[in-house]
Amino acid sequence: MDQEDMDLRDYCILESQRLETFKSWPFKADAPCCVSKMAEAGFYWCGNEHEIDTVACFVCGKSLDGWDANDDPWAEHKKHAPRCAFVNLGRAEKDLTVAEWLELVIQIKTYLINKQYDQMRKKVVKYCERKREELIKSIKG
């Protein structure tokens, strides 16, 4: 159970990467809730054929579904994740300064490190509890 090195490229930190994740989407390019607006507002696609409108934010991780064609991705992001650092900057990637963007990337990395270790810790604790039970059984007979 060793740490795998995470590659930030897997986490959709660029708008172009988020855009590429949309394998399917219910609304056309001229809808307010189109793929390009979704990617601009920080969402990447994490749906499947049954839930085709499930997305998550690349910074705060907030997952949302049940979109309407007329929803404004930025407004919905703000409504459901008011503390998200990206939505609070409120600007598309190209209009962020390099400093702002790098600050976000560092925040994402902190978030991901903690998430990774929280998950690992949970797994370790669960595994050890099971092993402990087995140990008690094997000795008590």
Added chain:
Amino acid sequence: MPRTKLSKNAKRNRDAAKDETLSTRLREFDLEVDQFLSDLEFKRQERLDENKSLANLVRTLPQRIHDMKMGELMAMEEKTIDEVNVALEKKAAANRSMMNASLLSSSKKKSKGDEGYLTEDSGSGNMIATSAYTGFTRGMTPSARPVGPLSSAKAKSRNRRSRSACGYLNTIGSNSSTISSSTTSSRTTTDRMSRSRMRTPLNNRVKAASADRAAPVTPKVCPNTPLSMLRYPRIGETVISLTGSPIVAQCPSDTTATVNIPIKDGVISLRPTRLDAVHPDFIESIDAETWSQIKELQSNLNKLVKSVDGKI
């Protein structure tokens, strides 16, 4: 039937032994788990510290990279931060040499044939300054015009003290003041005419001279800050170059008839407002050639006045 005490003891002993083994094994196990979890926490902290040092590293990046828009950065071909920085430095240097070029071309202005308003030379100098400025703000790379030490020294040696004429804002040397002077003059001559509030040359001269005796002025900006940080001079305002020379930011308006007379260390600008007295400094700075030109000018003006008088 009595029970054998021994066997009971033996069982109890066996149980006790089992319990002891269990508790020992459990203690060992728990210790091992604790050790593993604290190792995990240690590794987490290590990763977080790494990230924190990355954040510190980011903070040491040049300000010009910090302030860049992501859109601009991504439009660049350079792959690494170092390459981007080098490219930005080159661009900044190109802009600086553009400014020097404009300074040089406007300070080359010749005195002969100057009949007021803008001369061709100072006009083109302003155009270069303007194009360098727009090139800079649009993030384009203007074609670099290298300025050697000789030519920039030449530009400096042409330091003239502006009395009131336009175009001469450009002549104060030093790279730093170039940025402000070249842009300000180009704007004031073209766009700011509506603000013009003319003063007599004498007033300007006195004002400029008093700046000489003023207390030391500390520049409020770093000479290399972007152009956008600067403002345009107000008409009649005393401007002081970064090397300390007082400049009067005033330009002749194309709505008034003005006579500009270049003299050895500046220009005398004659305005159509009442002139009460001529300061001795002016007389001193007029040489023989200029004097003959002034007299020629006077006779021309007289002819003009005579032929027009009464017809308008």
